[in-house]
Amino acid sequence: MTHARKANEAYARIWAAVRRIPKGRVATYGQVAAAAGLAKQPRLAGYALHNLPRGSSVPWHRVINAQGRLSFPPRSVPWREQRRRLESEGVVFLGGRVNLARYGWQRSRESPLLD
DNA sequence: AGGGTGACGGGCC
């Protein structure tokens, strides 16, 4: 490719970071951006996922927002798809939210909620 | 060229 856009590099780093999220866990857009060396650019993480090639094996569903909610319009098709995928990995939703202390990728050192 | 937008997030009230 003759004119690789600078953003392509950022997307690749973000996608690589998302691949590191373990099955059954979730990470926030901010955490993913930071893990990709792009701190303070959570929007870029969202943009990179929005631009994932169709059929990509990147586990995009493991990325949710800092409130523990899915960043799609509630009950929209993609919202249901993401929730379905997470629940199939054992992630539990309570009141439409995921407990980040329990299922978060980077959680505090002490995780009293883990049994 | 410039203004609007967004799969965000933190700070404040």
Added chain:
DNA sequence: GGGCCCGCCACCC
């Protein structure tokens, strides 16, 4: 809790 504002920055008119 909820809403607003603003920083952030690549994209898209």
